[in-house]
Amino acid sequence: MRRVEIVAPRRRVLELLRAVHRAGVVELVPFERSVGPAEAAPTPIFGPCPDCPDRADREAALGMASELAGLLGRQAAPHDLVSRLWELDDAALAERVASLRPVHERAAALTERRRRLAAEERRIGECRELIGALAPVAGLIPRLRGYGAIAALVPARAQALLDLLRPELELVAGGRSELITADLDAQRIALLALFPREALGPVQELFGRRGIAEADLPEACAGLPLAEALARLDGEQSADAAAFETAGAELLALAEGHGAESAALAAVLADRFAESDAVAGAAASDHLVAFGGWVPDDRLAELRAGLAADFGPEALLDVRPGERRVEEAEAPVALRNPRLLRPFEPLASFLGLPRYGSLDPTPFLAVTFPAFVGLMVGDAGYGLVMLGLLLAVRLRWPRSAAVRLVVPIGIPAAAATVFFGVLFGEWFGDAGHLVFGLHPLALDRREAILPMLVLALGIGIAHVGLGLGLGVANAIRLGERREAAVRVLLLTCLFAMVALVAGRAGGWIPDPAGWLLAVSLAAAAVGLVVLAGLAGSIELVGIFGNVLSYARLMAIGLASVMLATVANQLGGLSGSILAGLLVGGLLHALNFSLGFFDSTVQGLRLHYVEFFGRFVDTGGRRFRPFAAAIARADGQARPVGR
Amino acid sequence: MDDGWRFIGAALAVGLGAIGTGLAQSRIGSAGAGTIAEKPELLGGILLMMALPETVVILGFVVAAMVLLGG
Structure with missing residues (x-):
């Protein structure tokens, strides 16, 4: 930059x-x-x-x-x-x-008209519901001259309020009132109060005091019997709906002519x-x-x-x-990655943009994140379903920002899932084996628990080691010699410890080499404490904790394959093909969702905590070019360079 | 008898780790739910924090695997 x-x-x-x-x-x-x-x-x-x-x-x-x-x-x-x-x-x-x-004025008028018509339609709908609920009961009451009525909707939880209202209504109406209620649905009660017309004022005051809003019936319905009012409302609602559609069609025509x-x-x-x-x-x-x-x-x-x-x-x-x-202090940061890797940039800078001049973790994450997800889910059937879903979503909503964000990351992860699924011989758990006799090409995760654990820890050693190596390179780039030395010592400790443990366990390290490794480890640990103090020793312990954390690659995979196997077994127990498919399908759907969700979260966690923690130094400010719409459309505003 | 103790040890390693993880996640989860209610854009960060204590149960799992497979 x-x-x-x-x-x-x-x-x-x-x-x-x-x-x-x-x-x-x-x-x-x-x-x-x-x-x-x-x-x-x-x-x-x-x-x-x-x-x-x-x-x-x-x-x-x-x-x-x-x-x-x-x-x-x-x-x-x-x-x-x-x-x-x-x-x-x-x-x-x-x-x-x-x-x-003029187009603006017409569009604004049409939009306002549609808003009013929609509100009116909602109001009429509510009135229809209210009258529809009350009509059967109110129809039994004889028409009384000199009587008025108020209809209202109250929440079902206000039942106690109605019990209070009844005697109060009797009081203000001189004992000549009737309160009819009907359950509209689980949440609302329709209410109709009948009283002598001269008591209208006190009744309205009572309703206001009790916080009950009168239903706002259209004027056209005033004085009509409920059945007639209902028919009138039907007519008004149809007319409003037609007017709404007409305004919408005109607005659409304006959009076609002037929207672009x-x-x-x-x-x-x-x-x-x-x-x-x-x-x-x-x-x-x-x-x-x-x-x-x-x-x-x-x-x-x-x-x-x-x-x-x-x-x-x-x-x-x-x-x-x-x-x-x-x-x-001042330069903004622009990530520079090939087109294929660019979708991973938001993930790589999720916890913050790398500091100016430091390494960009995107290429590393773009390779290992899909691989980790694939290794954890490790089922070819699930991977193919995920690929199909992603392609379908891409075709259905090609312009959606969320789809553009997720699909380019999801496709490599799903492809890795298929790859590892073929290696492990997993096609919807053991269904591939049971139905088609498919066998694992590499190992069976249900049986090879120890080899999978060793593999997961091996990946952890390589990943954390790579992170430390990048940390050394980053510190050198930024001119932080002490930081570089600390990371070199950590790297030495990690590999000395791994070689020592693996060599002694396998018996392929002779005594002198073993002693040499032990001395290197001790010297590096002392050097760490001298250089970084207490923080150095904490970091040393943290490194081994980080490596063990990669055991989740195996543990989550094992849980996933076991659940898939259980799904097949439960499906087989039902005794009916249809019920078996339903039970097995539901459990597989659950395992599919859980598997991909958990693998994504855990895969990201392994990167952010165990890997990025070794070399990514956040605190960068994003490069925001002064770019015109025309430049953005040309792709010229793509932030590149450093 | 030896096998019995090994199984109990392995179960304790995973079970106690899972309880510890659950306790930590319950606290992070409740605090996280409050945070997301006020700032929904922090959902990703909170999800990640929810995943952090799982290391405890993973370590318990590793210990259990060593106990069971070592003998």
């Missing part, structure tokens, strides 16, 4: 900014950080740039276009349209916005608005304007060429000499 200053004639400030925005490779930094200390220039030549375009106008236009895009369903802005609009000046964009104003344009306009106007803010952060003298920022090393040449093409000798790209102290 390089710190740069871009200088150009002040009259071309907006052009320069748009070129930088279009390139999408510079993270701009504010003006006060882009010039040297005050004592270096007692009378600063550069001050804040006053050439800021009218921010309020741009904000108003952006607000209108964004709102319209929202009203019309915010379609994805087509790239070619964004490119065309991006070339327009502010006046032409304002014209476009003005031409969409409004979305593209909103994207371009958002860029202009961001440019207004960026100008405010620039530095300007009487004749020059300067922008400061960070650029990835490998994009510098591209930026230089772009500026030379647009401005010739009028624009100067000044690259500051690298200052490690400044870079470490």
Whole structure:
């Protein structure tokens, strides 16, 4: 990552900014950080740039276009349209916005109409329910002249309130009232109070005091018998539904005609608005304007060429000499990985972005995480089902952000599951063996408990050892010699201990070599305590704890295969093919979900705690380039370089 | 008789480890549920913390395997 200053004639400030925005490779930094200390220039030549375009106008236009895009369903802005609009000046964009104003007004009116109709439909629905519940009971009551009624809905838990209400209603109505209730559903009770019309005021006051809201019946139903009111409500509801559909169809037609344009306009106007803010952060003298920022090393040449093409000798790209102290304190971090590994970047930076200049753990995680999941689940049948599910989800929701995030990680994990499943001979547990006579190619996890445990611990030693090795490389990169020495000693301790234990157990280490290893181990341990004090000894114990933690690779796998075997056995016990398939299928579904979920969490945990803990130094700040919509669409804003 | 004691030892190694893990996870889980209610974006971190105490039962499992397979 390089710190740069871009200088150009002040009259071309907006052009320069748009070129930088279009390139999408510079993270701009504010003006006060882009010039040297005050004592270096007692009378600063550069001050804040006053050439800021009218921010309020741009904000108003952006607000209108964004709102319209929202009203019309915010379609994805087509790239070619964004490119065309991006070339327009502010006046032409304002014209476009003005031409969409009638569309905006109509869309807003239609949306409001749909909102009101939906609310009315809900209200009518509630009234229908209320009347429907009360009609059978109320129908038995003879029509009485001079009597009024109030209907209401109360929560079922307020039954005690109704018991209180009944005598109070009798009291205010002079003993000439009736309270009819009917259970609407498990949560609500419908209520109808009958009383002499002259008691309407006191009854309403009583209902208000008790917090019971009267049902808001449509005026058209006033004075009608309940059965007629119900029919009237049916008619109104149908009319509202038809009007709702009509408004929706008109809105859809507007979206088809203007949705893409409004979305593209909103994207371009958002860029202009961001440019207004960026100008405010620039530095300007009487004749020059300067922008400061960070650029990835490998994009510098591209930026230089772009500026030379647009401005010739009028624009100067000044690259500051690298200052490690400044870079470490201020430079943003951009991860640089091949396309296949990029989906793993969010996982690798989940606990924080690596510190500037340190190693990126993404490539290591991209290889070992799917392998760990595959090793733990280790069932070819489950792996194939997972592959099928991921592909189906990818086809069904191709644009979903969650799908784009999960599928590229899930597919290698599912493929690894199939691979290990074939090695272990597991096809839905032992179903492959029982039905097709399939055998393990390597080992049977149900029988080979000790070899699997040794394998898991071996992977742990290799993984933690790799982490320590990377930790040494990282510490050297960052110039932390003491940290590098501590990790070398830890690595020595780990391998000396492993060689000693394995060699003595296998009997292939002669005595002199064994003594040599023991002395190395002791010397490294003493060195650790000298270099790192108490923390060194704690870390040494922690390393062995970390290695043992990898036993979960075997333990979770064993639990998974046993549950799958139990599923098959229980399915077989039922005595009926259908019941057997149902029982076995349900248990396999449970094991499938548990297996992949637990393996994912445990696989990540092994990386974050046992592996990353040995070399990843977090604290980096993400590189956020000043990138226009057009640059984002071109993929130019992809943060690369370091 | 020896086998019996080995089985009991192995069961204790896993069982006590599982109880310890359960106790730790119950506390992390209740605190985590409160955290997620206020900040749902921390779900991933809380899930990871929930998985941390499982090392205890895994170590118990390793001890049990050594006890059972060693003899």
